[in-house]
Amino acid sequence: MGFDIDNYFAEKSDGNALLFYKGDINPDLINHVLDTVEEKLIKVNENSKLRKKVYNVLVESLQNLYHHVERVPEEFEDQSSEKFGILSVNKVTDGYKIMTGNFVRNDLALSLRERLQKINQSSHEEITELYKYILNHQRISSKGGGGLGLVDIARKTGNKLDYSFKDYNEEFCFFFLNILVGEKTDSN
Amino acid sequence: MEPIIIEGTPKTPTVRFDTKEGVFEIKGRSIPENSVEFYKPLVDWLNKYKQEPLPKTVVSIRLEYFNTSSSKCILDVFKQLEAIHKAKNEVEVNWYYEEDDEDMLEAGEDYESIIRVPFKMIEIVE
Numbered sequence: 348m349g350f351d352i353d354n355y356f357a358e359k360s361d362g363n364a365l366l367f368y369k370g371d372i373n374p375d376l377i378n379h380v381l382d383t384v385e386e387k388l389i390k391v392n393e394n395s396k397l398r399k400k401v402y403n404v405l406v407e408s409l410q411n412l413y414h415h416v417e418r419v420p421e422e423f424e425d426q427s428s429e430k431f432g433i434l435s436v437n438k439v440t441d442g443y444k445i446m447t448g449n450f451v452r453n454d455l456a457l458s459l460r461e462r463l464q465k466i467n468q469s470s471h472e473e474i475t476e477l478y479k480y481i482l483n484h485q486r487i488s489s490k491g492g493g494g495l496g497l498v499d500i501a502r503k504t505g506n507k508l509d510y511s512f513k514d515y516n517e518e519f520c521f522f523f524l525n526i527l528v529g530e531k532t533d534s535n
Numbered sequence: 536m537e538p539i540i541i542e543g544t545p546k547t548p549t550v551r552f553d554t555k556e557g558v559f560e561i562k563g564r565s566i567p568e569n570s571v572e573f574y575k576p577l578v579d580w581l582n583k584y585k586q587e588p589l590p591k592t593v594v595s596i597r598l599e600y601f602n603t604s605s606s607k608c609i610l611d612v613f614k615q616l617e618a619i620h621k622a623k624n625e626v627e628v629n630w631y632y633e634e635d636d637e638d639m640l641e642a643g644e645d646y647e648s649i650i651r652v653p654f655k656m657i658e659i660v661e
Contacts, residue, residue, distance in 0.1 A: 374568050378545065381566075396635045399600070403638065406566050406602050413568055475641075482606055483649050495603035503638055 352433065352448060352521060355513065359446060359525060362439035371428035372412045372449075380409060384436055401443045401528050404500050405436065408447050408526065411496040416449040420519045423450075442529030451522040456512055459522065466497060467507045474502045504528050539580050547573050548598060552580055559594040565601040565609075574608035581615035588619050597631040597659075598639070606642070613650040620652045628654045634661070 353369075365387050366380060384405055388398045412432040419431045433448040451459060469477060478498045485494050501508055509525040536554050543549035548563035567573050594616060601609065613628070620626040628650075630643035640656060647654040 377568070382545075394635075395633075396637075399636060400638065403600060406600065410566075410568060410602060410604070475645075479645050479649060482610060482645065486607075495606065499603045 355523070356433060356435065356446065356448060359523070360435060360437060360444075362437040362444060365436045365438060365443075367435045369433045370425065370431065372409070372416060372430045372432040374413070377409045377413060380434065381405060397442065397528070397530060400503055401436075401445070403503055404445055404526060404528050407496045407500050408445050408524070409434070412447055412449055414496075415451075417452055417519070419450060420516060422516070439527070442527055445526045445528060446523065447526075448521060448523045450515065450519045451512070453518060453520055456520050456522070460512065462497060463508055463510055466501045469501075471502070471505060474498060478502055500526055536580075536584060539577065550577060552577065552584075554584070554589060557589060557593070559592060560597070561609075561612075562595070562597040564599050565605040567602075567605070570602070570604040570608045574605070574611065578608070578611045578615060581612065581619075585615060585619045585622070588622075588624050591625040591627070592616065592619055593627045593629065595629045595631065596643075599633075601642075610646065610649065613646055613652065616652050617650050626652050628652055629657055630654055631657045631659055633659050 366383055368376070368380065370376075381402065385398075385402060388401060393401075412434070413430065416430040416432050419425060419428060423431070425431055431450065433446075435444075435446045437444045437446075466474065466477075478495060481495050481498060497508065504526060506527050506529070509527070511523045513521045513523070515521050538553035538555065539550055540553070541547070541550040543563035546564060546567045548561050548565045550562075551558050551560045553559075561577075565573075594612075596609070616626050616628065628646075630646070632639035632643060640658075643654060643656055647656075
């Protein structure tokens with residue numbers, strides 16, 4: 348049995364936490380998280396440009412979890428969550444950090460890794476073209492995703508996607524995505 | 536044709552497709568988990584409307600947020616408009632974006648580059 352998810356998440360966290368959640372990812376939870384974070388950003392008078400970016404990226408991150416997470420492994424502590432995920436939103440010096448984590452089947456991890464590598468190797472212009480290509484050519488999958496979520500996150504943040512896959516057991520690994528949302532710089 | 540009037544919710548936009556008023560509008564937030572379910576009736580309505588469209592169809596898209604799964608459905612809406620335009624009818628899309636929202640402007644430009652219909656980008660100044 349694999350590594351400690353909570354510890355890993357705690358180690359990667361920095362800045363001030365706006366929100367932390369661990370458990371079942373469902374539409375009600377998504378509404379609650381979006382409302383909570385939006386209220387907090389308005390309360391601290393965050394500028395509307397950054398606020399909108401954080402909101403947009405949060406929508407995609409949450410819906411990525413919702414559409415793609417797997418049923419939890421049998422030996423995992425939380426068996427009540429149909430779609431288990433972990434999420435945090437932190438304020439850091441240069442913006443906001445959104446971290447998500449979810450189980451991915453080992454046989455699907457390779458293609459996910461390839462997609463992430465492809466996105467990270469692309470320039471901003473290439474990402475825009477990739478976005479338009481997928482928008483125009485790929486249908487919405489049976490899982491409900493459009494295959495655009497990660498591309499959209501990379502495009503809106505202008506940052507490389509920081510991710511890792513941690514071995515869990517023979518069938519699953521745990522996938523972490525660590526997204527920095529700041530004021531987009533034109534250099535990227 | 537019977538109009539489509541849908542009140543907005545925190546996750547779905549306000550929709551008014553009304554031939555009598557000459558108003559075609561999608562406005563608000565479009566971030567549902569299942570966007571196909573929401574947009575299918577709109578696409579079907581336009582599919583019927585295109586048999587006998589108004590001499591000029593003006594569609595206003597005024598969204599604050601939309602998720603990537605809505606983005607594909609909005610493209611399906613635009614594809615219906617493209618067919619109306621192709622059949623030699625006047626069609627215009629008004630794409631609204633707030634002055635600091637470059638992402639929304641870029642999203643409009645994405646559609647403009649894919650769909651052969653005249654787009655007008657309109658900045659909302661508060």
